[in-house]
Amino acid sequence: MAEIVKVLLLDDEPIVGKRLKPAIAKLGCEVEVFEKPTDALKRIAEKEFDIVVTDIRMDEVDGLEVLQHVMDRSRRTKVIMITGYAMMELARQAMEKGAFDFIAKPFKPDDLRAVIVKAAESLGMSLQDRS
Amino acid sequence: MFSDCLDKWYICGLKRLKRVLDKQLAKRSTAESDLEDNVQGLADRRPRRRRFTIKAHIYIVFVVSLVIAMSIGAALLLTMFMMEKNLHFIETANKYVYLVYETRDRESDYVLYGKGLNESLETVRKLEEIVLEHYGDLKKNIDYENMVRNIEKYGKLLEDVEELEGTPQAAGFAEKKEKLKAELRKYGSEMLNAADVLMKKEVESTDKMMLLFRLVHIYALVFLFVFILMVLHLLGYRVLRSLNRFASYTKLMASGQYMNIVPDNSYSDEFYDLSLAIDQMLKDLDRQQNILAQSQKLRAVGTLTAGIAHELNNPINNITLTAHMLLEDYNDLPDEERLDMVKDLIEEAGRARNIVRNLLDFARESETIMEPIGLGEVLKETLKLANHQIKIAGVNMDLKIASNMPRIHGDRHQLEQVFLNLILNALDVTVKGGLIKIEVAVSDEPNFAAVKITDYGQGIPDHILHHIFDPFFTTKAKGKGTGLGLSVSQGIIAKHGGQISVSTKVRRGTTFNVKLPITTIPADLDKRSETAIDTQMTQPVL
Numbered sequence A: 001m002a003e004i005v006k007v008l009l010l011d012d013e014p015i016v017g018k019r020l021k022p023a024i025a026k027l028g029c030e031v032e033v034f035e036k037p038t039d040a041l042k043r044i045a046e047k048e049f050d051i052v053v054t055d056i057r058m059d060e061v062d063g064l065e066v067l068q069h070v071m072d073r074s075r076r077t078k079v080i081m082i083t084g085y086a087m088m089e090l091a092r093q094a095m096e097k098g099a100f101d102f103i104a105k106p107f108k109p110d111d112l113r114a115v116i117v118k119a120a121e122s123l124g125m126s127l128q129d130r131s
Numbered sequence B: 001m002f003s004d005c006l007d008k009w010y011i012c013g014l015k016r017l018k019r020v021l022d023k024q025l026a027k028r029s030t031a032e033s034d035l036e037d038n039v040q041g042l043a044d045r046r047p048r049r050r051r052f053t054i055k056a057h058i059y060i061v062f063v064v065s066l067v068i069a070m071s072i073g074a075a076l077l078l079t080m081f082m083m084e085k086n087l088h089f090i091e092t093a094n095k096y097v098y099l100v101y102e103t104r105d106r107e108s109d110y111v112l113y114g115k116g117l118n119e120s121l122e123t124v125r126k127l128e129e130i131v132l133e134h135y136g137d138l139k140k141n142i143d144y145e146n147m148v149r150n151i152e153k154y155g156k157l158l159e160d161v162e163e164l165e166g167t168p169q170a171a172g173f174a175e176k177k178e179k180l181k182a183e184l185r186k187y188g189s190e191m192l193n194a195a196d197v198l199m200k201k202e203v204e205s206t207d208k209m210m211l212l213f214r215l216v217h218i219y220a221l222v223f224l225f226v227f228i229l230m231v232l233h234l235l236g237y238r239v240l241r242s243l244n245r246f247a248s249y250t251k252l253m254a255s256g257q258y259m260n261i262v263p264d265n266s267y268s269d270e271f272y273d274l275s276l277a278i279d280q281m282l283k284d285l286d287r288q289q290n291i292l293a294q295s296q297k298l299r300a301v302g303t304l305t306a307g308i309a310h311e312l313n314n315p316i317n318n319i320t321l322t323a324h325m326l327l328e329d330y331n332d333l334p335d336e337e338r339l340d341m342v343k344d345l346i347e348e349a350g351r352a353r354n355i356v357r358n359l360l361d362f363a364r365e366s367e368t369i370m371e372p373i374g375l376g377e378v379l380k381e382t383l384k385l386a387n388h389q390i391k392i393a394g395v396n397m398d399l400k401i402a403s404n405m406p407r408i409h410g411d412r413h414q415l416e417q418v419f420l421n422l423i424l425n426a427l428d429v430t431v432k433g434g435l436i437k438i439e440v441a442v443s444d445e446p447n448f449a450a451v452k453i454t455d456y457g458q459g460i461p462d463h464i465l466h467h468i469f470d471p472f473f474t475t476k477a478k479g480k481g482t483g484l485g486l487s488v489s490q491g492i493i494a495k496h497g498g499q500i501s502v503s504t505k506v507r508r509g510t511t512f513n514v515k516l517p518i519t520t521i522p523a524d525l526d527k528r529s530e531t532a533i534d535t536q537m538t539q540p541v542l
């Protein structure tokens, strides 16, 4: 249980990273935040994360591509997709490709934390859910 | 008792007076309100023109023609009548002359051969008769009294001679006879003189009559000719000019420019009524077109809302996250962190507002406002509107705006609608990662600016190309396209005095070219010469 859950958060909206980083850190995770998908992909190549949270829709690289990269890198990593309103089609595609779950914008920090806790549990790691 | 009675009378009188006054007041107030109504009614209508209809014009022309024809007829009748009178006179004069000559013949018979005195007397009686009978004819032309006196004297002399002949034995017979003969000759020649005068008068009056007759005819002809020319000019010119005016209007209408039809006559007539009716029709047409354009716009807005909704998610998500974290950690956070969060909240709320405002501003039903605008700005605004759509489609936009573009005269929102339609059409045929080129430049055609929107999609085959501007023509699936986009766009551009053209190649792509007239000052719109100067001034800069 000593192992710390390593989380990578990717969203091209800076505020998302800025606010979610402390929120997720409260769970006892180690959080790295990226705004640029290319930077995130580079980091993913360097390091194996337990959980990757990524926006599904970004200007340069698609969230689905990020998912693909992560899957290629390590199959045990749980990927959580952030989708927009009325993007069920994309979400379905992501689930087919092996995403762990998706969460629709706009969401509350607790919503994401709950999904992360679930993902950690499925990895056999435990996190102290605040609630 | 008496004073009671007086009081009653007094009161009764007062009451009656009051009633009369009330009635009078009521009457006046109704009259006033009537007057007001009238004034209102007049003010409601257009500024009054003097009513002079073509019907009235024709009636007047007809009546005047009738009067003229009748007076010409009367003049001819009068001259005829005068001719007749003249003929009468000639006849009388001839008779007189004849009889005078005959009398003198007899006279000379008598003088030479001493016989024919009785016949001479007879002819003189006849002469007298004629002269008395035709007093009217002769009176005007000759010294009538003198004439009658001469004849009477002559007759008297003849009688004297006859008497003398009865007593040939009397003393101084030969002497007396000679004296009488001499007097006879004298009065005879007087009568001859009168006959000469009459003959002269006869010739004179005949000449005068002929001249009058000719003049009346010539004047009548000339007057008729001038009058007909005038009528032709007034009526024909009036009708033809109006018809020509309407012909030019219809040409403009056919090209989609619904200008105001202002009757140029200063009076109101059938053409004025017609122009009012057409004006009303155009207004109705314009209104309908606006309604159609508005509904098409709302559909385009519908297309945009999917993208907008997605775009709105981001600021809303940011606000949700920030607000929740602020609530959660409020007590543990340092002041500047909390301030930063609040600032973020405000900023993101503003972002959301901007996203919606653009769209709402575009969607709003607005009055047509024609003003000088830059085409480049209009296209930038349009791209902002379509931004999310473009992002979703994953298409690259290449917008090129020539520097120092002259302004055009138009309605911002309507033009945005046109370009949005063209961009959405292009997006529909462009694959992910594809390119759409937009060029804003001065057109090859002088005095026109051009916007070219080029896609590299499937192109439009010939059999479809004929129909793309038809209302409700679409090749898109139900619910995806209504087929109003291009038809409405064409209407809008035509109203701006421009045109849309297409060049396309199957499997290669399509270019829509929108041309709009360049202007700087609205008043220049219909003054070609000034716009020409404008462009000359702008061209060296380009």
Ligand SMILES: Nc1ncnc2c1ncn2[C@@H]1O[C@H](COP(=O)(O)OP(=O)(O)OP(=O)(O)O)[C@@H](O)[C@H]1O
Residues within 6 Å of the ligand: B299, B421, B425, B426, B429, B455, B457, B458, B459, B460, B464, B468, B469, B473, B474, B475, B476, B480, B481, B482, B483, B484, B485, B486, B487, B510
């Ligand atoms: N850039 C283009 N490339 C190929 N075809 C086009 C293009 N633009 C228009 N068309 C054809 O012209 C038709 C009419 O276009 P229009 O914009 O009037 O209607 P629509 O796009 O079908 O519907 P709406 O615009 O009302 O949503 C389209 O259905 C399409 O077939």
Ligand SMILES: [Mg+2]
Residues within 6 Å of the ligand: B421, B424, B425, B481, B485, B486
């Ligand atoms: Mg269209």
